[in-house]
Amino acid sequence: MQISGEVKGGIAVVRFEGSLDTKTAAAAQEYLDRTIDGGAAKVLLSFDKVDFVSSAGLRVLLLTAKKLRARSGGMRVCGLNESVAEVFAISGLTTIFKVFPTEERALADF
């Protein structure tokens, strides 16, 4: 798993690459915690290069969404492949996360 980030118009864009699973969830959580602790209130998570996500990864997203809500911030998610979208849907997350096909569309929603 590789994680990279940049700030675009006040929005922290975090891009994951690889799989977000048992092995990689802790590193992802750490990165997102640092991003939020560093003052980011609006966070866009890009899954363009993510192969699969398991519940360990979903847990990271739920915790991040809760933290951002507590700070009146917001989280958007984009670029899910069919398999990741399926996992989101089974878990009931498609309705509680704001999911967009592309980074541009997600950024425009903030």
Add this chain to the structure above:
Amino acid sequence: VEARTIDSHHLELRIANRLEEIGRVHRAVDSLAERQGLDPGTRRQLNVVFDELLNNTISYGYDDDGEHEIAITITVSGRRLRAAISDDGRPFNPLERASPDTGLSVEDRPTGGLGVHLVRNLVDRVSYERRGANNVVLLEKQLPPAGA
């Protein structure tokens, strides 16, 4: 700790009860998928299922801190995949865990409990047996037609 491929349709893998070992199972699934010409969706579903079940066993299945072996077998016959995960931990049926309420909001949603819910939805059949001193989880999944 060993991995061997008996033929292109059958795979046996033994891992230690450490979370980082799950990556070896993902790699084995990826290589089986390549040999069998499985579509990416099926390959990813299998990786999620193994991630969930092995995480459960390794995180909650043992009363001691010692090293244990977990055996994984995967067999593809026709368009049907069968798999078994066997461990010597304390008696533990992961399927008894209640399914989460997936209709709750972000604030009310517990962050755990989704794993087994995903497993049940990503394979056609999952069952648990206690065999002697071992927990055995059996999986079955119908594969889409080749080239689909």
